[in-house]
Amino acid sequence: MSTADEAEGSGEDRFIARYFRPLARNPGAFGLIDDAAILTPPAGHDVVLTADAIVGDVHFFRDDPGDAVARKALRVNLSDLAAKGAEPAGFLLSLALPEATGETWIAAFAQGLGDDAERYGCPLLGGDSVRTGGPAMISIAAFGLVPHGAMVARSGARAGDVVMVSGTIGDAALGLLLRRQPERTPAWAYDPAMRAHLAARYLVPEPRNAIAAALRTHASAAMDVSDGLVGDLAKLCRASSLAADIAAPHVPLSGAARQALAADPGLMETMLTGGDDYEVLCTVAPERVASFQAAAAAAQVTVAALGTMRDGQGAHFRDADDKPMRFAKGAYSHF
Amino acid sequence: MSTADEAEGSGEDRFIARYFRPLARNPGAFGLIDDAAILTPPAGHDVVLTADAIVGDVHFFRDDPGDAVARKALRVNLSDLAAKGAEPAGFLLSLALPEATGETWIAAFAQGLGDDAERYGCPLLGGDSVRTGGPAMISIAAFGLVPHGAMVARSGARAGDVVMVSGTIGDAALGLLLRRQPERTPAWAYDPAMRAHLAARYLVPEPRNAIAAALRTHASAAMDVSDGLVGDLAKLCRASSLAADIAAPHVPLSGAARQALAADPGLMETMLTGGDDYEVLCTVAPERVASFQAAAAAAQVTVAALGTMRDGQGAHFRDADDKPMRFAKGAYSHF
Numbered sequence: 064m065s066t067a068d069e070a071e072g073s074g075e076d077r078f079i080a081r082y083f084r085p086l087a088r089n090p091g092a093f094g095l096i097d098d099a100a101i102l103t104p105p106a107g108h109d110v111v112l113t114a115d116a117i118v119g120d121v122h123f124f125r126d127d128p129g130d131a132v133a134r135k136a137l138r139v140n141l142s143d144l145a146a147k148g149a150e151p152a153g154f155l156l157s158l159a160l161p162e163a164t165g166e167t168w169i170a171a172f173a174q175g176l177g178d179d180a181e182r183y184g185c186p187l188l189g190g191d192s193v194r195t196g197g198p199a200m201i202s203i204a205a206f207g208l209v210p211h212g213a214m215v216a217r218s219g220a221r222a223g224d225v226v227m228v229s230g231t232i233g234d235a236a237l238g239l240l241l242r243r244q245p246e247r248t249p250a251w252a253y254d255p256a257m258r259a260h261l262a263a264r265y266l267v268p269e270p271r272n273a274i275a276a277a278l279r280t281h282a283s284a285a286m287d288v289s290d291g292l293v294g295d296l297a298k299l300c301r302a303s304s305l306a307a308d309i310a311a312p313h314v315p316l317s318g319a320a321r322q323a324l325a326a327d328p329g330l331m332e333t334m335l336t337g338g339d340d341y342e343v344l345c346t347v348a349p350e351r352v353a354s355f356q357a358a359a360a361a362a363q364v365t366v367a368a369l370g371t372m373r374d375g376q377g378a379h380f381r382d383a384d385d386k387p388m389r390f391a392k393g394a395y396s397h398f
Numbered sequence: 399m400s401t402a403d404e405a406e407g408s409g410e411d412r413f414i415a416r417y418f419r420p421l422a423r424n425p426g427a428f429g430l431i432d433d434a435a436i437l438t439p440p441a442g443h444d445v446v447l448t449a450d451a452i453v454g455d456v457h458f459f460r461d462d463p464g465d466a467v468a469r470k471a472l473r474v475n476l477s478d479l480a481a482k483g484a485e486p487a488g489f490l491l492s493l494a495l496p497e498a499t500g501e502t503w504i505a506a507f508a509q510g511l512g513d514d515a516e517r518y519g520c521p522l523l524g525g526d527s528v529r530t531g532g533p534a535m536i537s538i539a540a541f542g543l544v545p546h547g548a549m550v551a552r553s554g555a556r557a558g559d560v561v562m563v564s565g566t567i568g569d570a571a572l573g574l575l576l577r578r579q580p581e582r583t584p585a586w587a588y589d590p591a592m593r594a595h596l597a598a599r600y601l602v603p604e605p606r607n608a609i610a611a612a613l614r615t616h617a618s619a620a621m622d623v624s625d626g627l628v629g630d631l632a633k634l635c636r637a638s639s640l641a642a643d644i645a646a647p648h649v650p651l652s653g654a655a656r657q658a659l660a661a662d663p664g665l666m667e668t669m670l671t672g673g674d675d676y677e678v679l680c681t682v683a684p685e686r687v688a689s690f691q692a693a694a695a696a697a698q699v700t701v702a703a704l705g706t707m708r709d710g711q712g713a714h715f716r717d718a719d720d721k722p723m724r725f726a727k728g729a730y731s732h733f
Contacts, residue, residue, distance in 0.1 A: 098448060103445070110541075112523055147434045159453055195532055
């Protein structure tokens with residue numbers, strides 16, 4: 064009787080049904096046929112909420128594969144949940160794509176998103192999709208659960224706490240450097256295996272959700288390192304009204320990053336301020352450091368001690384000669 | 399000792415502190431200094447989650463004032479919460495702005511957002527801000543609360559239920575028509591007051607959060623009308639595995655829309671399929687219609703009966719002569 068009674072619905076409905084409905088198997092997602100989703104936190108739990116968007120030409124390259132872009136979009140949010148000690152519970156996706164986006168790219172995007180949703184136990188619950196005249200933008204709001212009052216805040220550090228960080232710092236910043244000048248390989252990047260490691264660390268982060276429980280148990284404050292270690296530690300200092308003293312040689316580096324640094328010591332600043340690490344920066348009372356390291360190791364994540372918190376303000380880095388370091392750029396900022 | 403110890407932090411921090419921190423007074427927002435926010439649902443409640451993005455040149459005009467854009471971005475999400483019978487609890491904002499965006503526009507945006515957050519009791523809890531090389535995009539994830547199991551789904555309609563809609567339909571679609579051709583005023587739009595009414599209805603929706611409780615009590619199914627009454631009712635029919643029979647003359651119209659229709663009867667299709675209404679479409683058991691209308695009236699919202707649900711499929715509209723209507727376009731779709 065009308066054109067609105069066809070079983071398939073609109074083009075947008077078909078697009079969602081084809082690529083995203085298969086990902087929305089959580090009962091709270093209602094198979095994406097409703098306006099909204101439902102999250103029912105277990106009694107005595109808080110919902111931890113975070114939202115991060117990534118934009119083409121700003122946070123990723125236009126020729127990045129769809130599955131890598133999807134993974135990055137979800138993982139930058141998972142990284143926030145990890146740093147707060149929260150267990151992932153689900154996410155909403157707002158997907159803005161240019162008209163010219165091919166089906167192959169979208170299919171790869173959905174595949175990568177679904178794989179990571181499964182891997183991290185963070186189901187797609189809903190969202191929307193729109194067209195844009197600009198670059199692709201993927202905005203995700205992710206939800207985690209913590210026992211009531213157990214979220215690890217930025218503001219909880221105490222004087223005397225040990226400053227610790229997961230994994231290694233600086234790989235993604237070096238990977239981005241290489242990506243920005245594909246036509247020439249700098250002298251410090253002669254080794255193809257090293258280049259591949261750094262490129263991969265920029266393309267798709269490895270969020271540290273495996274140590275969420277260890278952070279809840281042991282950390283006094285935590286945040287994820289997304290805008291560079293120097294600037295992000297300064298934020299933690301401000302939130303906790305304390306200062307931090309850091310020995311730069313204690314900052315954990317990958318083999319690839321150490322190779323690069325040996326060839327060009329000037330890269331240290333890029334590594335400490337470059338961002339995109341998606342590691343967890345946290346503070347731990349001295350008597351808990353060993354237990355925290357053991358719990359992290361059990362989750363197959365290394366955590367290293369960099370320095371200590373004290374009264375005062377600012378993040379103070381010293382080099383191998385115990386000289387204060389100065390940085391031209393504290394942290395990556397979009398403004 | 400380093401450049402990272404200044405009290406103000408990065409440019410992005412200053413931007414957020416200046417315009418958005420004053421809006422984030424809810425304790426769960428931590429003054430926007432943390433990576434994440436907290437929502438603690440009261441015992442026995444579900445969290446209703448929804449996300450909708452609006453994009454410049456697609457959902458609003460580049461020269462729309464910042465406060466109107468902010469209100470629209472929040473209200474399209476509030477409208478989803480209203481239709482689900484949920485009470486607003488807060489939202490996350492992902493704001494992507496072009497480099498050229500002026501401070502005046504941003505200040506107006508923050509003002510409009512803060513006013514509506516206050517008005518609808520839906521506080522800013524967190525989010526992020528990024529630059530984009532494309533048009534502005536505002537992506538909001540909004541959270542509501544319902545008693546456990548009380549969310550009003552799209553799928554709950556029963557045969558015999560009365561199809562009802564809040565407010566009036568078609569105003570925003572006519573407002574958009576006028577906006578798209580500012581250089582000439584069509585014959586049906588001679589009256590300046592009428593043009594102003596229609597333009598306002600497109601620019602800033604009026605979400606029906608006032609009837610959320612009435613919907614929880616009386617509606618068997620509900621959704622908001624964002625993509626056009628015809629297409630959205632077809633979606634409700636599919637979700638409920640039923641058909642709907644609608645008498646088009648029963649669709650509630652504003653005085654301005656009636657004037658327009660009298661001058662150009664061909665506008666009926668635009669009004670029924672055009673979208674941007676942000677009214678609530680719902681189904682109500684016949685014995686509850688009077689109580690629902692009374693509860694809605696007490697909340698100062700009119701609700702009108704359009705037709706009935708029955709076994710079958712599709713949304714079937716009949717005109718004043720009881721003839722089946724056909725529409726070239728079922729619903730607005732981005733794909």
